[in-house]
Amino acid sequence: MSTPRTIQATPTTPLLLTALMLLTAQSFAGDTMPYCGQAVITLEEGRAPSLGWVDAHFSDDRTRGQILADPAPGDAPLLRLSGMPGVLGTSTTPGVPGIAGVVQVTDVMRSFGSVPMPQLPETFPGVPGSTRSRQVTTLIVDPSNILGTWSPSNDLAGVFVGNTVQGEQIAFTSMQRWGGPFTGVLVYGDFALRYVPGRAGQPALDGTLSGLVLTSNIDFLDSSVADLANASITSDGRTLRITADLLISGALNVLDPGAVIGTKFGTISVTTCLAQPDVNDDGRADIDDLYAWEQGSGTRDVDANGVVNSDDREALLKVVRCREPANMIAGRR
Ligand SMILES: [Ca+2]
């Protein structure tokens, strides 16, 4: 009587395996890259000497020298909601604070697949101390599990994040210039949003850390300027949204002992659109997706905005080009 049962079991097993493999392939094909977006950042002035007042905000187009010398308020979006700026310090005299208030800046994200253009006389990736150090966006995530698929950065003494092991990041393109009761100015920017799992869930003075860290990359690379706390991290597959409080982090405290770690000094609201480059749904992003797109087959709305047009082709070209030859999505984790 045992023989018939063995025969019955044999065809069932491969069918089950096939079904499981199909399910697995579908889930891998959901990987996405941030293709456009911005961070709206509100900054509460006067929370520490090193955070006196926001003097100016500069775009990707400005060199390090221009950022130090150009007149306020700079060429990037800056909206003063309250307060009054002070008078900047010089090389010999300290700055004189105005009235601390709140300033909102908008910092444009660099698209995945986009390599920063050299801004003469500056080059890319740049030389700390003499040029900017513009950042690239490298994040590839499953929208249903953002932090679970965001590769981690190292955390050196709570001060440098991503200095030895740089995980994935969302790169921003602006530079903030601050005044305070010190000589000269302070500059924070070429921000990269990185992830340190060991910080996630940790209690801080003004909230609970998310593990996401805003690093500044001008002269002192990989500096942890702000921890994102009390965060909301959501995605519907088309858009990734991160809203959080900004808390003073380790690098600011090293620069300025008056900057108390964990103190809230603003908020951040990141909105990015997500590109889904696997047009032919085979679990990979490669040249075959471009062929499929050109032939009019597959999921051609790469930027998932509901319209198929040349923007989708451009997004796909960028992603496919920058992923050669390491173009596997399936099995990358
Ligand atoms: Ca594909």
Ligand SMILES: [Ca+2]
């Ligand atoms: Ca589209």
